[in-house]
Amino acid sequence: MPPFQQHSRILANQPLTADVFRLTVHAPEIAAAAAPGQFVMVQVSGSLDPLLRRPFSIHSRGADGSISLLFKVVGRGTALLAKARPGDALDLLGPFGRGFDLSAAEKPICLIGGGMGIAPLLFLAQELPGRKYALLGARNHDELAPLAKAFAELGCAVQLATDDGSLGHHGFIPDLLDEVLPDVSRVCTCGPSPMMRGVASISRQAGKACQVSVETHMACGMGACLGCVMPGADGRQVHVCTDGPVFNAEELAWQL
Ligand SMILES: Cc1cc2nc3c(=O)[nH]c(=O)nc-3n(C[C@H](O)[C@H](O)[C@H](O)COP(=O)(O)OP(=O)(O)OC[C@H]3O[C@@H](n4cnc5c(N)ncnc54)[C@H](O)[C@@H]3O)c2cc1C
Ligand code: FES
Structure with missing residues (x-):
């Protein structure tokens, strides 16, 4: 299209x-x-x-x-x-861009978002018919509360973490992942790179597929300017705007 x-x-x-x-x-x-x-x-x-x-x-x-x-x-x-x-x-x-893989969408899935990385996951939650968990992290209560409500209204089992402890777990979202992982078939995440790296690593150790949505600077959004390239796992550069922004975690060099 x-x-x-x-x-x-x-x-x-x-x-x-x-x-x-x-x-x-x-x-x-x-x-x-x-x-x-x-x-x-x-x-x-x-x-x-x-x-x-x-x-x-x-x-x-x-x-x-x-x-x-x-x-x-x-x-x-x-x-x-x-x-x-x-x-x-x-x-x-x-x-x-390339969005999240929606095949086998009816299987349980875990959405993990940090900060504005939560943005694309609500649309994903809207489209998933099966059981879904949403692990969401942000700076504080005021930033997270309205977003948590939107995920809960879509039937997600929501768990929260804030940097200042004002809502949910006081700490980082990957801390909550171990409990949920046995129950899900895969993980979809978007947020700060250290968070996604941690999520990708924990998912890999548990043998669960992990998709990551990455953000880079973008000038054109359509593959013409090279502004968005980052290293792929095979040593070639990938265009985040056209090859992504969603990748299987093992496609990117940063996850190692
Ligand atoms: C595919 C994609 C999806 C995005 N989705 C969202 C979203 O849903 N919500 C949201 O709030 N933001 C999102 N962003 C980031 C958003 O595009 C930037 O925050 C925005 O372009 C900043 O514009 P500005 O003119 O306000 O800031 P600028 O004046 O251009 O920059 C302000 C500061 O932000 C930094 N910055 C700007 N863009 C980026 C970037 N892409 N990555 C890292 N640092 C950056 C700059 O280096 C600078 O330090 C997304 C980015 C991408 C690539
Ligand atoms: S943003 Fe121009 S090539 Fe990706």
Whole structure:
């Protein structure tokens, strides 16, 4: 399916905390074509400044032709996006990339997200019909609570960890994995690299398949600029934008 350019309308831009927002846009062609783990390239202002689009995972898909994005303000582009209001226009390109493997989706699966890495996992939870666990970590209660609620509403068995101990386990998400692993057929994770490396390592030792969704800097999102390359396990460079962003953990050099 080719990517679409959609001149969409913003339906909502809800602040979840001072710097985390859930942006919902009407983008029916992208919504219809999207698969969990794919991303869109967003023109964050109505002008050509900043010139480069910013990549964001598709966080959820609505039955009304909408998609939502979950983003944290980290720089100029996301600060502009935070100011967007319902009714504003937003130019999107997508969906891009290789998403999560949805074969044998009815088998129990464990979703593990850290920080904004939680974003693509909600869309995945929406599409999985079987038993699912969601192990979610973030800085604190305020960042994690609204996201935990969304996963629970999709039928996930949710376990939480926060950096400051204000909600759930005080520590890191991989600490919770041992208990859940015997019950699942595979693991899908997105978040900071050290967290995903830990999850991939624990999953490998337990003989469970592990898919990781990685983030790199991206200028084009479609395989043209080499901005997103990283080393693959076979020594060749992979394009995160077209070969990923979702990989089997053993496809990447970093997991070792
Ligand atoms: C496939 C993909 C999916 C993504 N999904 C989400 C998402 O769902 N939610 C979300 O909040 N963010 C997501 N990101 C990251 C998001 O694209 C960046 O946060 C955003 O582009 C920053 O734009 P900015 O103009 O605000 O920051 P800039 O001003 O461009 O940069 C601010 C700071 O952030 C760093 N930075 C920017 N982009 C990245 C990156 N890709 N990786 C590591 N550091 C970066 C810069 O080095 C700089 O230090 C995703 C990235 C990729 C590649
Ligand atoms: S972002 Fe340009 S090649 Fe991947």
